[in-house]
Amino acid sequence: MSTVLEVQGLVVRIPLTFGDLSPVRNVGFSVSTGETLCIVGESGCGKSLTSLAIMDLLPSRARRTANRISFDGVDLTAIRERDMADIRGNRMAMIFQEPMTSLNPAYTIGNQLEEAMLRHRKVARSAARERAVYLLEKVGITAAGQRLKQYPHQLSGGLRQRVMIAMGLMCGPKLLIADEPTTALDVTIQAEILHLLASLKREFDMAMILITHDLGVVARVADRVAVMYAGQVVETGTAKDVFSRPLHPYTQGLLRCVPIPGRTKPGEHLGSIPGLVPNLIGEMKGCSFRNRCLHASVECGAIDVTLQQIGPEISYRCILPVAVAAAYGLEATKA
Amino acid sequence: MFIYFLKRSLVALLVAITVSIISFMLLHLSGDLAQSLAGPTASEADIIQVRKAYGLDRPLVVQYGDWASKAIRGDFGESFFLKQPVFPIIVDRFPVTISLGVSALLLALLVSIPLGIVAALRPNSWIDRLALTISVFGQAMPSFWFGLLLIMLFGINLRWLPVSGTGGWQYYVMPAVTLAYYSMPAFMRLTRAGMMEVLASDYIRTARAKGLRSMTVLFKHALRNAVIPLVAVAAVQLGFALGGSVVIEAVFSLHGVGYLGWESISRADFPVVQAIVLILACLYIVLTLFADLLNAFLDPRIRVN
Secondary structure (H helix, E strand, O other), rough: OOOEEEEEEEEEEEEOOOOEEEEEEEEEEEEEOEEEEEEEEOOOOOOHHHHHHHOOOOOOOEEEOOOEEEEEEOOOOOOOOOHHHHHOOOOOOOOOOOOOOOOOOOOOOOHHHHHHHHHOOOOHHHHHHHHHHHHHOOOOOOOHHHHOOHHHOOHHHHHHHHHHHHHOOOOOOEEEEEOOOOOOOHHHHHHHHHHHHHHHHHHHHEEEEEOOOOOOHHHHHHOOEEEEEEEEEEEEEEHHHHOOOOOHHHHHHHHHHHOOOOOOOOOOOOOOOOOOOOOEOOOOOOOOOOHHHOOOOOHHHHHHOOOOOOOOEEEEEOOOOOHHHHHHHHHHHHH | OOOHHHHHHHHHHHEEEEHHHHHHHHHHHHHOHHHOOOOOOOOHHHHHHHHHHHHOOHHHHHHHHEEEEHHOOOOOOEEOOOEHHHHHHHHHHHHHHHHHHHHHHHHHHHHHHHHHHHHOOOOOOOOHHHHHHHHHHHHOOOEEEEEEEHHHHHHOOOOOOOOOOOOOOOOHHHHHHHHHHHHHHHHHHHHHHHHHEEEEEEEHHHHHOOOOHHHHHHHHHHHHOHHHHHHHHHHHHHHHHHHHHHHHHHHOOOHHHHHHHHHHHHOOOOHHHHHHHHHHHHHHHHHHHHHHHHHHHHHHHHHHO
């Protein structure tokens, strides 16, 4: 397994009239070939902006800085837009949350699929069309040849998301970023799309970053998890570790909020995390979760809490000693 | 698509019939035709004779039927003033008005679309503000006044262009600019708003995520969708330009249909006025129908169901 993407110290700033908004603060992670990394967190935690920042597709007002964004041997912080465009859709592809609006209504899906390949490969249109048909069949679309002539509005949401996935795969990318790919879909379709993504990842030997707020999704497909809160990664680990022994109080809180089959009794109240996400404008000091944390102390507001590295895979951003954190974690997953 | 076309055509036909009834009635509601035909000094007997001679004593429905069936065949009667058939007179003047309208439309589109795109790409930049200022002036200034300003500057002071009259292309420059300046603001604002909306859309992000060149993103993916609303407005504006050229043609003494209309109104030449109103209205209807079809062609959501 080789590392495909390594991100260190990623910061996204949006200048506002009354100070800078920092929706992504010092985020770091890595993904390897054949691996699925789930970035999980609530709305506004900066997970989507993180993925857009990697693709260099941030809204024009947002500013990106990073110590390191290394993709497949290329330093993405140092290359020109022209070279980045050569990578996008080619070696690194992205799928978005809204399949209903992510396809251009004016062109057939065939045109939009072929275009993704014709841009990066010197192939004839017929070859691109063949590839499009092949991939549409791969993503489970029947009568693919006829589908090419259809327009997006003739397709259902689930079909459109399949088209988006096929489009991402046109050039055989090394990394596929899926930003909440199932959020806008019916629950039954969600499972199919997740299953599809997982099998395609194996078949095409890609690395995959799956952005989601849905812990159920994480449990189903993740190899490794990065939990984000208020623009920071607060915990990383293998999916197994994070689910069985969450270390960060936020992760513990999140796991209390979801029903666990076989453990949560009918009619039992689920947990919630009281309080609000902190304001991300201006300079921040201390742990950003402290005002909602069950275990917060004076110290939490006084120092900048850094990630504690526990073993090669596991880290968490909290001042609690690992033994104490783990004990709380076990309590949380039992409750 | 065929059903859609049929439906739209049927609506257009109904509108055309309504317009023809209105233009027919206008004339008959504006006073006793026989009296104005016979002249101010005519006796009662003369008026009765004129009324009989022109068939004005028949029921209105019969008169309308008679008039409409002739109008369809291009027979709009005879001009009271020129004592000639109306239709050939109008046909004769049409090329002037069409050239003026089409060149004004093309000029307006050529200037406003690029300006609208640039303004959308750099909102609130100096070029966006300049374009806004220009369009506010264009919308606010009466076009006859703007025409007069042009005449003063380019016709009288600089002597670059003929002040008025009908002739070669030089005679069309100032009228076309005047007419174009009037419709430009709408085109520009529409292009700007359309482009800004489209550029912020998810499918533009998808196009960029594919690594497409920024020119491909801009022209293939964005502009194509942004101009759809512009098409309908452009067709309507052309209709406006053809009808609105009454004022412009009068200012520049350009002998087109508009000028003929203006002359005929001042001479109380009812058959000519009636024919011009009807023809321009029908042209307007045809243009709107054409715009709908063009829209359907550009937007697959209408074309393919």
